[in-house]
Amino acid sequence: MKAIQIHEFGGPEVLKYEEAPRPTPAPDEILIKVYATGVNPVDWKIREGVRKEPATTRFPLIPGWDVSGVVEETGPGVENFKKGDEVYSRPDISKNGTYAEYVAVKADQVGRKPRSIDHVNAAGVPLAGLTAWQGLFDHGKLRAGEKVLILGASGGVGSFAVQFAKWKGAYVIATSSERNVDFLKKLGADEVLDYKKENFEEKLHDIDLVFDTVGAQTQARSIQVLKKGGRLITTVKPENEREAKDKNIRQEGYMTQSLPSELDEIANLIDSGKIKPVVSKVFQLDQAAEAQELSKEGHVRGKIVLRVINE
């Protein structure tokens, strides 16, 4: 099969479009014919060796952990999927990824693709959608009527978080640069603060939950806007743990889990028109280097997707 592989850590030039062996599904796995794959910041972080785990230092490595496609084959132990089913998934990062024509994924990490959107739009959902869902609801315990501040609201994770929080009935405050203010209001944000022009900590107070996708000083400053006993949930490294503790803030970082029940719930929300995935740029698979460079710039609205099959 054709795939993007890396044989060493490095810049975008280490991404090679080449022949790779087609995976064989293990007994509990599904072989997915990949129609499209999402591009996420973790992809270039692994390519550069910034994020190293035993599983991501094994070469050749196929990057990408976000897929929409069709079941090609099932392992003998898989009963709930069959050849031809349309599926989407955030496969385990400890294995080869989705920048390829086929990927083998554990059946318990696969959900049914939303029926109302094509594979390109569906491919941007699993990783970012699950991250937003788990941050707000599983870890953040967001409830209707609460005030949530979403930092980095116009990105892949943030654009889902704004919509999920609004759907839940929360009061949603978002941060972005000026060019994304109207976009975020249309997604459902009640207030949008331009992080380049105003300091959110001078305007906000008594926030119940901060959902942070930016980190560093932005995250550290957000402790000031939380009410005593509030929650700060971050997709990146937790900062200033001492200050959080002093203010009785529950601060938590987490790693996204591939939960099919949540993938199915998100698919239902998309099919009922309540949530709209935002894909701002689509590349072909062999343009992975360009796509990752754009991701690394850190100013993409919504998602970047690589198209593998032209539907």
Ligand SMILES: NC(=O)c1ccc[n+]([C@@H]2O[C@H](COP(=O)([O-])OP(=O)(O)OC[C@H]3O[C@@H](n4cnc5c(N)ncnc54)[C@H](OP(=O)(O)O)[C@@H]3O)[C@@H](O)[C@H]2O)c1
């Ligand atoms: N823990 C996990 O399991 C997990 C899962 C997914 C993602 N992550 C991490 O979470 C982070 C976000 O991921 P992502 O996919 O959402 O990234 P992304 O799509 O690349 O985010 C880009 C967005 O960030 C916004 N942004 C940049 N600086 C900002 C600032 N200072 N304040 C507010 N917004 C800012 C940009 O908006 P403007 O153009 O308006 O500046 C842009 O829309 C990454 O570090 C990623 O690695 C972790």
